Amino acid sequence: MTVDILTIQNLKKSFGEKEVLRGLDLTVPQNSIFGFVGRNGAGKTTAMKSVLGLLRADEGEIFVAGEKVVFGQTATNRHVGYLPDVPEFYPFMTPREYLRLCGESLGMNRAAIRKKSDELLSLVGLSDETHRIRGFSRGMKQRLGIAQTLLASPKLLICDEPTSALDPIGRKEILDILLSVREQTTVLFSTHILSDVERICTDVALLNEGRIALQGKVDCLKEAGRTEAFTVEASGNEQADALARAFSNVTERRGETLVFAGGEKEFLAVLRFIAENGISVRRAERMEPSLESLFLEVVAK
Amino acid sequence: MRSFFAFFKKELLESFRSGKLMILGILFFAFGVMNPAIAKLTPWLLDVLSESLAETGMTVTAVKVDALTSWTQFFKNIPMALIAFVLLYGGIFTKEYESGTLILVLTKGLARSKVVLAKALLLLSVWTGGYWLCFAVTYAYNAYFWDNGIAVGLLPAALHWWLFGIFTVCLCVLFSVLSRNSAGVLLGTGGTVLLSYALEFFPKLKRTIPSALMQSASLMIGAQEARDYAGAVILTAALCVACLAVSIPIMNKKQL
Numbered sequence: 180m181t182v183d184i185l186t187i188q189n190l191k192k193s194f195g196e197k198e199v200l201r202g203l204d205l206t207v208p209q210n211s212i213f214g215f216v217g218r219n220g221a222g223k224t225t226a227m228k229s230v231l232g233l234l235r236a237d238e239g240e241i242f243v244a245g246e247k248v249v250f251g252q253t254a255t256n257r258h259v260g261y262l263p264d265v266p267e268f269y270p271f272m273t274p275r276e277y278l279r280l281c282g283e284s285l286g287m288n289r290a291a292i293r294k295k296s297d298e299l300l301s302l303v304g305l306s307d308e309t310h311r312i313r314g315f316s317r318g319m320k321q322r323l324g325i326a327q328t329l330l331a332s333p334k335l336l337i338c339d340e341p342t343s344a345l346d347p348i349g350r351k352e353i354l355d356i357l358l359s360v361r362e363q364t365t366v367l368f369s370t371h372i373l374s375d376v377e378r379i380c381t382d383v384a385l386l387n388e389g390r391i392a393l394q395g396k397v398d399c400l401k402e403a404g405r406t407e408a409f410t411v412e413a414s415g416n417e418q419a420d421a422l423a424r425a426f427s428n429v430t431e432r433r434g435e436t437l438v439f440a441g442g443e444k445e446f447l448a449v450l451r452f453i454a455e456n457g458i459s460v461r462r463a464e465r466m467e468p469s470l471e472s473l474f475l476e477v478v479a480k
Numbered sequence: 481m482r483s484f485f486a487f488f489k490k491e492l493l494e495s496f497r498s499g500k501l502m503i504l505g506i507l508f509f510a511f512g513v514m515n516p517a518i519a520k521l522t523p524w525l526l527d528v529l530s531e532s533l534a535e536t537g538m539t540v541t542a543v544k545v546d547a548l549t550s551w552t553q554f555f556k557n558i559p560m561a562l563i564a565f566v567l568l569y570g571g572i573f574t575k576e577y578e579s580g581t582l583i584l585v586l587t588k589g590l591a592r593s594k595v596v597l598a599k600a601l602l603l604l605s606v607w608t609g610g611y612w613l614c615f616a617v618t619y620a621y622n623a624y625f626w627d628n629g630i631a632v633g634l635l636p637a638a639l640h641w642w643l644f645g646i647f648t649v650c651l652c653v654l655f656s657v658l659s660r661n662s663a664g665v666l667l668g669t670g671g672t673v674l675l676s677y678a679l680e681f682f683p684k685l686k687r688t689i690p691s692a693l694m695q696s697a698s699l700m701i702g703a704q705e706a707r708d709y710a711g712a713v714i715l716t717a718a719l720c721v722a723c724l725a726v727s728i729p730i731m732n733k734k735q736l
Binding site: 231233234235250251254256257259260261263265266267268269271272276279280281283284285286324327330331 | 482483485486487489490493494497498579580581583584585586587588589590592732733735736
């Protein structure tokens with residue numbers, strides 16, 4: 180049985196006149212890597228801060244590992260590691276000193292702090308760093324951020340847009356680290372970069388206009404979004420005309436590119452026709468659904 | 481308790497590495513030296529000026545300086561040191577709200593009350609350390625040049641002023657949890673002190689409000705006794721405790 184590490188029920192939150200969350204429902208299964216997708220300003224950060232008890236929700240309930248989150252009294256935070264989009268550390272400390280402060284705040288003993296710090300700093304590639312945090316790049320801060328969130332061995336790791344501000348190499352490093360911690364914890368991260376989701380996530384939810392518009396396993400969603408269609412790009416208009424005349428299931432024509440309706444059987448029939456009649460084509464492919472097209476579809480509704 | 485000391489240690493480290501502790505140390509020390517120095521230089525200064533003053537028709541009689549002159553300087557200068565202290569440390573909370581550094585440690589399960597108390601303890605320690613450093617330096621010079629025995633009510637006068645500083649610190653803490661920026665802290669703290677001054681116009685309150693603790697002159701020469709200010713001491717101490725006690729629940733409900 181899979182257990183849900185995080186459950187959000189009918190969460191509502193307004194800032195003044197602006198309704199940011201309008202009844203958000205979300206469940207995050209244990210040991211998943213959960214992508215929380217939405218446009219800038221969709222309310223991702225608001226939802227995450229509510230989970231952490233940093234914001235008072237207007238309505239709705241949040242449960243972390245079965246315990247209710249209460250604003251201000253953040254007992255549930257012992258299950259949670261949080262990484263803000265731009266994590267801010269005390270600049271006058273070294274990474275090791277900062278982890279010691281965090282460890283002592285958590286009530287860990289000295290030996291455990293040292294052992295865990297060594298382990299985590301090498302995981303994020305900062306073990307040789309003895310400089311103060313003041314001079315760190317964004318990527319380094321982000322990596323230190325992951326180390327400090329994992330210090331408590333949280334059941335749930337919440338990352339707010341961990342890759343948004345990074346260059347491609349920094350992004351890859353962060354994604355690899357997130358992927359490698361999956362054994363130990365559940366990861367919930369928000370992003371607007373869909374390729375990141377496709378790369379590492381097992382589950383995904385799309386936040387649109389303050390509600391969850393779409394949620395599920397990445398594989399299932401892609402499967403469900405599969406349309407029975409394929410395209411053939413002929414080389415030359417005459418070749419395209421020949422194909423269009425021969426088949427009645429052409430749904431769309433853009434110049435030399437034809438879109439056919441149908442699955443495996445129809446696709447093979449077209450290929451056979453092309454081979455037998457010596458029609459030259461540049462490209463013939465089944466349409467793979469991407470998260471992007473799925474989400475664009477949902478948002479457009 | 482461990483997490484409280486961990487955060488207090490962080491505050492201490494910050495004060496030290498940011499150089500604030502050193503700046504204040506130098507400042508308090510310099511004020512401590514200045515008080516007897518000004519007292520010592522006064523006769524010489526007047527002597528130098530006497531000729532030009534004589535031309536304008538003013539005559540300067542011999543000025544006698546003693547430890548009291550120096551202590552008077554002490555109580556004149558210490559408000560400036562207190563203002564410098566508040567300006568330097570007024571942002572101790574708000575800087576963390578603005579940069580978001582608190583979020584990470586709070587989400588580690590550090591209780592907000594410990595943040596308030598650790599920061600308050602740091603402020604109280606720095607003020608206490610700085611104030612008595614300044615006092616000790618002045619005391620030592622005075623003992624060398626003159627005789628401190630002439631200021632009979634010196635200890636209660638100094639304790640009163642120290643308590644007034646503690647009151648200011650507690651106000652800083654209270655306005656730090658109420659306000660989001662350091663301007664709010666400075667306005668709130670300054671405004672409350674001004675209010676206390678304004679209340680001195682009411683003769684009945686004159687001896688019982690916190691700012692009464694700054695009226696050190698008559699206490700120092702023994703014209704008044706410490707017990708005349710008992711009301712002010714009790715009220716101020718109570719206000720200090722109240723400020724800190726109220727700050728914790730406010731901080732607990734603050735949106736960060």
